[in-house]
Amino acid sequence: MNKNSPFQKIGRLLHSMKLGIVLLILIAAACVAGSLILQNQIPAYYVANYGEGGARIIQGIGLDRVFSCWWFLLLTALLCLNLALCSVLRFQTNLRRGRLGAWGPWLCHVGMLLLIAGFALGQRFSLETYLYGVPGETHEIEGTDYTVRIDDFQIDLREDETVEQYTAWLTVADSQSGRQQSGIAQVNAPFGVFGLKLYQNSTDWACQVDVERDGVQEESLLLCVGEILTPASMPELSLVFGKFYPDYAYTEEGPVSRSARLDNPCASFLLYYDGELIASEVVGIGHEIVAEPYRFVFHDPQPYTLIQVIRDPFRWLAALGGLTILVSLPLCFYLRPKKEGGQDGEGDEKQ
């Protein structure tokens, strides 16, 4: 075949170092843009911060979601192709040379391929979901046959009231086989079970809320901060649990909590009727919120836990990639060159 045919030229380009460098520059530039422009915000954010024209450009070319945008994925795919072709071509050359150091760059490329493959497969096939609740509650893990029971939840405070550790005692059950296993999830120490990892992600407060209509209790339910309560018999009315203050005080900066102790517990709420805000206040725990014919009473505050559940079957592949890169670098730098600086006659156009 003609060495200068278009196919040959494209082939040479695809495994050339020049293309690899150009791709790295473009990926680095995309990363800079993706870090300077806040990602995955609502359109109004970009209009407010960059003006109508700026927002149109940012959203038009995907700078608001760089790392999942088609052109970023295309650049990464091309880089992988470049690395793969280069690795294949270099394999035989390295075998002929027979020097350990010559395998450094090859291993580094293979490690990068494994890492990117592990990350991409993990993004595509991993499971990530959240659940929250208070001790005694059981929740299904979305997309699986498993349930999680929150056996207990504890926040350890130091003397200065800063948090030392959050601990959740959990029991995960497989609804198919009936197997179950209990364990502890703490910050920096997830609970691994049945191929899942459960992380103690966050916490906030929940209150029991009594709902009365015309003096008769209609229901009593647990409401977490951020949740909305809508009475069944009056769907136009909504009560939003805004924030909880264990030790409420009003300062120049607005409402604050002086400590984490339940010394003056208060809840801020918002009341909507037919989508319109009709009240927004902070009330003490046990006090009534009146919206005729309804009365709401917040009581029995307790912290709830937010648990993050992850299953990434390709994490090992990314870990193998990272390890391979780490092993490859000493070979590249300290075993490879005859002369320092790598001038050992490998100054070819290929990687």
Place this chain on the structure above:
Amino acid sequence: MTAEMFLQAENGMFTVAVAAYLAAAVLYFVFLAVKKERAGRLAGLIFTAAFAVHTLALVTRGVGAGRLPFTNQYEFATSFAWGIALCYLIFMRKYRFRALGAFVAPVVFVIIGYAAMQSREVRELMPALRSNWLAIHVSTAIISYGAFGVAFGVSMLYLFRGRMGEDAFHQRELPDRERLDLISYRAVSLGFLFLTLVIVTGAIWAERAWGRYWSWDPKETWSLVTWIIYAMYLHVRLNRGWKGKKAAWFAVIGFVCVVFTYIGVNTWIPGIHSYA
């Protein structure tokens, strides 16, 4: 001694170290500009003494705080400056190259000066920072950034070397440009190896703390950008023999990225590393 006494002692030693680094930087400049041999010797002594006091200050803070001093802007900035000073001393001994101090000592002074402007309050660690991975992750970052700081100094010297003329002093005290280029490469390769370790250990820790080993947080992203820049430098150097000015500029730009990753990202871009 109580924790507070240790922290007070650290405060004093830190101030002495800042002043000594400044004195060393000035003397190194005099050494190079006025070609006074004695100034160079004295600068080397003062720099080494500053490093010793600085080391003691870090140890004292560690004892006073009851943990490794790696957890806030002040602690990492002073450790970062210490890493550059350590790498400089190693490279100076290895390559017998004192004049490098004229370009490295000011960098150490600027970074430790930045540390001096930060709050030195010792706070209890938030749960996410209570991990053994913190020590591994940050200590590898200190070595990596230190080596890149030295590469920056060597590359700046390379870029100025042509303008300095050739006389007996320069021939004696300054390596030729080829050797400068080689020293810069050696520093970059050491820094790159450790930067890779920083990213890998950070990913392992992130997986344990946040559930994801990579989440495109600005700090992670800028570490990747820095890694890519140095990877390109090493690639073109090892495979295409890129040397000299272009390589020197790469090392300078790489270090600008390092500084931005540390200071710029923490200051201007919110992310999950914001507590650092």
